[in-house]
Amino acid sequence: MNLVTLNQSGFIEIPEIIRQQLGLDNESKLSLEIQDGKIILNPIKEEPY
Numbered sequence: 001m002n003l004v005t006l007n008q009s010g011f012i013e014i015p016e017i018i019r020q021q022l023g024l025d026n027e028s029k030l031s032l033e034i035q036d037g038k039i040i041l042n043p044i045k046e047e048p049y
Helices: 016-022
Strands: 029-035 038-044
16 A cells, blocks of 8 residues: 655645556546545546547
């Protein structure tokens, strides 16, 4: 389990190892949902043009 902390602006940083595993970069988009009191982030795969 990885621990993250909210900064003063409400941002979290996703650990590098998780970003690599999911293929995320600075331009990646994620959907955010709340389910059963938990925050769920899902990467959004953008279709190539």
